[in-house]
Amino acid sequence: MIEISHLSKTFGTDRPVLQDLDLKIGIGEIVTIFGPNGCGKSTLLNILAGFVEPDKGSSVRFSSKTDNLAVGYVFQNHADTLLPWLNVRDNIAFPLRIRGLSSNEISEKVGPRLEQFRLENLSDSCVYELSGGQQQLVAIARAMVYEPDLLILDEPFSQLDFSVARGIWMQLWEMWRAEPVTTLCVSHNVDEAVFLGERVCVMSARPGRVIEDIGIPLSKDRSLSLLTSEDFLSARNRVLEAFALGTPG
Amino acid sequence: MRWLTPVLVPALTILLWSIVTVSGFVNPIFLPTPWSVAGALFEGFSSGGLFSDLAATIWRSLIGFTFAVLIGIPVGLLMGRIERVAEMTQSSFDFFRSIPATALFPVFLLIFGLGDESKIAIVVYGCSLLMAVNTFYGARQVKRSRVLAAKVMGATPVHTFFYLVIPESMPGIFSGLRISLSMSFVLIIVAEMFIGTNVGLGYRIVNSQMVYRVPDMYASIFLAGLAGYLGNKSLLLIERRLLHWVGR
Numbered sequence: 083m084i085e086i087s088h089l090s091k092t093f094g095t096d097r098p099v100l101q102d103l104d105l106k107i108g109i110g111e112i113v114t115i116f117g118p119n120g121c122g123k124s125t126l127l128n129i130l131a132g133f134v135e136p137d138k139g140s141s142v143r144f145s146s147k148t149d150n151l152a153v154g155y156v157f158q159n160h161a162d163t164l165l166p167w168l169n170v171r172d173n174i175a176f177p178l179r180i181r182g183l184s185s186n187e188i189s190e191k192v193g194p195r196l197e198q199f200r201l202e203n204l205s206d207s208c209v210y211e212l213s214g215g216q217q218q219l220v221a222i223a224r225a226m227v228y229e230p231d232l233l234i235l236d237e238p239f240s241q242l243d244f245s246v247a248r249g250i251w252m253q254l255w256e257m258w259r260a261e262p263v264t265t266l267c268v269s270h271n272v273d274e275a276v277f278l279g280e281r282v283c284v285m286s287a288r289p290g291r292v293i294e295d296i297g298i299p300l301s302k303d304r305s306l307s308l309l310t311s312e313d314f315l316s317a318r319n320r321v322l323e324a325f326a327l328g329t330p331g
Numbered sequence: 332m333r334w335l336t337p338v339l340v341p342a343l344t345i346l347l348w349s350i351v352t353v354s355g356f357v358n359p360i361f362l363p364t365p366w367s368v369a370g371a372l373f374e375g376f377s378s379g380g381l382f383s384d385l386a387a388t389i390w391r392s393l394i395g396f397t398f399a400v401l402i403g404i405p406v407g408l409l410m411g412r413i414e415r416v417a418e419m420t421q422s423s424f425d426f427f428r429s430i431p432a433t434a435l436f437p438v439f440l441l442i443f444g445l446g447d448e449s450k451i452a453i454v455v456y457g458c459s460l461l462m463a464v465n466t467f468y469g470a471r472q473v474k475r476s477r478v479l480a481a482k483v484m485g486a487t488p489v490h491t492f493f494y495l496v497i498p499e500s501m502p503g504i505f506s507g508l509r510i511s512l513s514m515s516f517v518l519i520i521v522a523e524m525f526i527g528t529n530v531g532l533g534y535r536i537v538n539s540q541m542v543y544r545v546p547d548m549y550a551s552i553f554l555a556g557l558a559g560y561l562g563n564k565s566l567l568l569i570e571r572r573l574l575h576w577v578g579r
Contacts, residue, residue: 131479131483132482132483133479133482133483152485153483154483154484155479155480155483155484157476157479157480159476162474162476162477163474163476163477163479163480165477165494165495165498166576166579167498167501167574167575167576176481176484176494177484177485179494180481180484180485180486180487180490180494181485208575208576208579210576210579224484225484228484228485
C-alpha cells in the first residue's frame with residue numbers, strides 16, 4: 083500500500099504546485115491520474131520516484147517497505163532515456179547489470195521480457211532503429227525487468243499515434259494480468275486514463291489535489307472493444323465531469 | 332561517377348600546377364614541376380632519409396598526443412561533470428588556452444633542453460588543452476532525463492559516470508582526438524624547424540629550403556600533409572564505427 087497524505091510542494095516561495103494531496107494505492111492496483119496541464123502530475127511522480135523532496139508536513143508511506151522501494155519509471159520522452167549505444171537486449175539488461183547480476187541471471191530475466199513484449203526479433207537491433215512504439219516497449223520492459231514495487235508511467239504514449247498507443251495498452255493489460263504490479267500512470271488522454279486504470283484520480287488545476295477518485299467498473303480482462311461499451315462511456319463521462327469541475331474556465 | 336567528386340579538386344590542382352610550371356609562368360626555384368616533386372619523394376624514400384624523418388615526426392607527435400589524451404580526457408570529464416571543478420578552473424583554463432603553444436618554445440627549451448622532451452612537451456601542453464575542452468563540452472551534453480532514468484533504476488554516481496557520462500561524452504572526445512592529432516603533427520613539425528634536431532620532417536623542410544633543394548622541400552611538405560590527412564581519416568573511420576548512434 084502506498085499512502086500519500088497532505089502532500090504539498092511549493093517551488094520557490096510562492097509557487098504551490100501540489101496542496102494537501104491525498105492518495106492511497108493498494109498493492110497491485112493500477113491507478114491513473116488525469117488532470118489539466120500544470121496541475122502537478124509530474125511533480126507527484128517525481129516525488130514518488132525520489133527526484134523531488136515534498137514540503138514539510140507531507141507524508142508518503144509505503145506499507146511493505148519503508149525504504150529501498152524499487153521504482154520502475156517510464157518517461158514521456160522514451161527516446162531520451164534509452165541508451166542509444168546499446169542494443170535492445172542490453173538496454174533492458176541495464177538495470178540488472180548495475181545491480182551486479184551475473185550474465186546467466188541477466189539472460190534468465192531479459193529473455194522472458196523480450197518475449198513478453200514481442201521484442202525477441204529485435205533484441206540485437208540498436209534502439210534508434212526501432213519505431214516510437216517499439217522504443218516505448220523497450221522502456222517498459224526495462225522498467226519491469228527488475229520487478230519494481232511501483233511502476234510509474236508518465237504520459238508514456240503522448241508521443242505515439244493512437245493506433246500504436248492502443249496496441250501498447252493491450253500489451254500492458256496482458257502484463258498486468260500476468261504480473262500485478264502497483265502502477266501509477268499519468269495521462270492527458272481520457273480514453274487512455276479510463277482504459278488503463280482500475281481507478282482514475284482526477285486532479286484540480288494548480289495547486290493540484292485529487293478532487294475525485296473514480297472506480298472504473300471494467301474487469302481486468304480488457305479488450306479494445308470495451309472502448310464503446312456503456313460502462314466505459316459512463317466512466318469516461320464521470321471523469322470528464324470531474325475534470326470540468328476542477329478546471330475553471 | 333560519384334567517386335570522381337573527391338579527386339576532382341586535387342586533380343585540377345595538379346593540372347594547374349603543371350601548367351604554370353611548364354609554361355614558365357612561375358620560376359621553378361619557387362615552384363618546381365609536380366613530377367620533380369614526385370621524383371624527390373621517390374628518391375627520398377629509396378635513400379631511406381625521408382622515411383626516417385617521417386618516422387621520427389610521427390613517433391614524437393604520437394608520444395605527445397598520447398600524454399595529451401591521458402591528461403585531457405580525465406580533466407575534461409571532471410570539469411564537465413563537477414560544477415565546482417569547472418568554476419575553479421574555467422578562467423585559468425581560458426587563460427592558458429589563449430597562449431599559443433608555439434609562444435612557449437623558449438620556456439620548454441629552458442626546462443627540457445634541446446632534446447625530444449621539449450618538442451613532446453609542447454605537444455602535450457597544446458593538445459591536452461584541446462582534449463580537455465572538447466571532452467568538457469562532450470560531458471556537458473549528457474541528457475538529464477537519461478541520468479534521472481538511471482538513478483531511478485538504482486544507478487550510483489559511479490555507474491552513471493561509467494555507463495552514461497563516458498559514452499555520452501564520446502562524440503566530444505572524438506572531435507578532440509581528431510583536432511589534437513592534427514595539432515600534434517603541426518606543433519611537432521614547427522618544433523623540429525626551430526628546436527635543435529637533425530631528424531624529422533620539420534627539420535627536412537627547413538634544411539631543404541636553406542640549401543635550395545626545393546623539390547625535396549615540397550616533397551616533405553606534401554608528406555606532412557598526407558600523414559596528417561591519413562591520421563584524421565583513420566580516426567574518422569574509427570569514430571563512425573564506434574559511435575554508430577551519433578546523429579541517429
